[in-house]
Amino acid sequence: MEDAGSGSRELPRAYDPAAIEDRWAESWVRERLFEVKTPDEARLNELRTEGHDVFTILLPPPNVTGRLHMGHMLNQTEMDILTRWRRMRGDLALWLPGTDHAGIATQMMVERQLAEEGQQRQDLGREAFVERVWEWKRHYGGAILEQMKRLGASVDWSREYFTMDGHLSVAVREAFVRLYDEGLIYRGAYIVNWCPRCQTAISDLEVAHEEQQGDLWEIRYRVVGAPGEFVTVATTRPETMLGDVAVAVHPLDERYQKYLGRKLMLPLTDREIPVIADEWVKSDFGTGAVKVTPAHDPNDFGIGRRHGLPSIDVMDETAHMNAEAGAYAGLDRYAARKKVLEDLEAQGLLGAVREHVNTIGKCDRCKTVVEPRLSTQWFVAVNQSPKAGGDSMAELARRAVREGHIRITPEQYAKVYLEWMNNIYDWCISRQLWWGHRIPAWHCAACKQITVAREDPDNCAHCGSAEITQETDVLDTWFSSGLLPVSVFGWPQPARDFDVFYPTQLLVTGFDILFFWVARMIMLGCWFSKDVPMSDGSTREAKDTVPFREVYIHALVLDAERQKMSKVKGNVIEPVETAKRYGTDAVRFTLASMASPGTNIAFSEARTEGYRAFANKIWNAARFIFMNVEKARGAGIVVDRAALGAMPMVAADAPLEARWIVARLNSEAAEVNAALGEYRFHEAASTVYQFFWGAFCDWYLEIVKLRLDFSEGADRAAAKAELTTLLQTFEAALRLLSPFMPFLTEELWHAVYAGEPPAKSIALTRYPQGKAQTDDRAESDFALLQELIVAVRALRKEVGVGEKVAAPIRIRATRDGLPFLAHSDIIRRLARVTEIHPAATMAEGAGVRSTPQFDVQVIYEKKIDTSAESERLTKELAKQEKVLASAEKQLRNPAFLAKAPEHIVEGLKKQQAETRLLIEKTRKALEELG
């Protein structure tokens, strides 16, 4: 029997997400539901002919060390909603997961583990340490993906990658070699941001700037050969004076003209340093004289270069003073600062000390104060054109956004991106770590030259010497993750995956990694894909080089007090734990309903409670429906399963509520589709919520109770028709809801089909599109009916009719007759009315509710509370008069009549007429009350 609706399994009275979620999460993975086979050309053409497309989305790879937080869950909920939606629309939807090896973070994690065993990584040696990290990764890595599985993310697990996988490492190496050969990767000694704790260079982006109250010290440098004369410099970092090689002043600064070319005696040392002129110096800052320390300050480094000065490095990699610092050697930088100041003071060389707000850079990862340090590193020359000519990487990346090949939502971030891109510096990509992609460069002991190669070389490419050793540095993690959009699809090998899935459609991510990752992907993606021909052999145009066509920047998730969640503050809301308490669907719905583009989310559990109630509401609607399906079956009435799965269609002579609910389903579905197309998750969520609860449950289900009479002598054909519409609408509503609440809808959808569903999952069915059937007449008729029912309910309350008591009503139509009387059964049931008496006049002294269309009274012996009613009416009257006054004022204004659009004027005229009528009615009612 091809029937629908479950009777086989009684649904529990209250929805218990815990009872179903693990089961489905596990099943979706086991059934390989979301795996995408790379289509061949024929299949692809077929897809496109049908009006569908490939939808590829890359999961921003979480760190292997990561645990899922609310930000991830928001990000994943948004991606999952979109992916499920696109899949259900018939697109080939691929959501690709993976994890990032996260250089510093992971290395730190394992080092901490070693520390507990009383060891350091140096004790193990590089090879053993790296092996240890791999082992850690195998044991603990990727826990976050397991959490993701539990939350039902519809990703293709068969394609899961790790950024240190073999084929991805090949891509990293290829990219490095190509850029090096182009002269776009270079090695050199420059000032970089150095973290003394991590003992590695970090990029500009990995430095967090903090303002703090500090001191600006003035130090007197004796002028050689001029006893009693000094040049006073100002500095915030006195300890670096030990590495000074000059003092610079502005060339036009009159105060110092006489010292130009003279020598100064560097205090605390026996070195003499020159006074030089450089335009970079601002005469109005400090004393106008700057100590020049090329090894410890990027500006000084620049001055040093311009003037051919040496660099004296006075610190080691742990920010302790080195041998160059003489007596201060071995001291930590702050201890050295203290001692330097004391010694200067003792020698009378310390001048004024001023309070000074300065910004200090801290290591993003460990919060240690970063030291600008001269060291030899590898850089990507992002602003440089390749040898053969053409645009630089940065320029390509700017054009991609400027010319609209990549659309960023919300738009304001496009500006932020371009602003950053316009001011970008070369990217330091080397890290002094052990965990990561080792730089494929070999140093020759014989000729000192560098060999960069795809395959590990045995000999120097320049002199042939076998005495070569590999570079010890590894690459910045973002170098490999920046390549992901090309590398996951097989680049640099020619690959069908690349042809089909590149460019990806969308990137959903947080603002915090816009520069770190998004910008780098755009640079590297555009750069490397431009040489990959299209699948038909044609040259790739700029628009097809981008790594993704759209970027959606999502909100930050804050706690209910709008504070950033952090372990330190202890205000972290655990998503999986929260999902267990309220149900994953409820948490997802909370996030979706608050995910308005461009605003942050203050996550509140109160709201989640509300959506748990919503889930329960859906559950119970299902129970009610299944119960009736059972009842019908008992009477030999069975709904054909084939009627389900599409948009319900109703006959023109079907009951009003059936035509209405189907019309509503169509219009709401259209709205949801439109909202999702523009990332307005909150609108989509509130639309489905209002539809299901406010329309389907509150009105349709209540009316349907009138129709589901399957007993002998009842209109069984009508009952069956209504039951069919009910089931169809519910099934369609489940599909509409399913991207937002995948677990609950999956469970109920299977129940609708009594355990014999037409597909393995609701996720594989089609999304309601909402173009099928509209019915304005049904919507407006129903709206009038609702107005009447609400008015009667309110009157009953006023007059004091008990909840269970039914009472007659008196009704008078103002103009359009009494069309709603045709639905007296609905009025009787929903407003608890016995008889409906059409009347020409309203009775005096009884409460009246009036609308422009009708007046209505409840006939009941118990009189109303006249003073309360009079108060209400007075208030009502005041409101109406205000509305009227405002309308009249505008309608009297010739400028308004001349300039306002016609429909506004017409609307206002209508409002004016209706309000006048209402005022008249209200006044009369007040008079009658006395």
Added chain:
RNA sequence: GGGCGCAUAACUCAGCGGUAGAGUGCCACCUUCACACGGUGGAAGUCGUAGGUUCGAAUCCUGCUGCGCCCACCA
């Protein structure tokens, strides 16, 4: 030093040129045979502040106040 965002009902947020909406909370009534994680009715906002543009402003512009964020090589 630049740049950006936000201020709307008690709370959390929508709305972003035509006279204010939702959820939660609150008040009253109702344990009616899907659901008390429920139903019905109700109270609640001079849309931060001062100007301006407009026939019309919560909505656009400017100043101010208060929060928050990002970027930045003045020692």
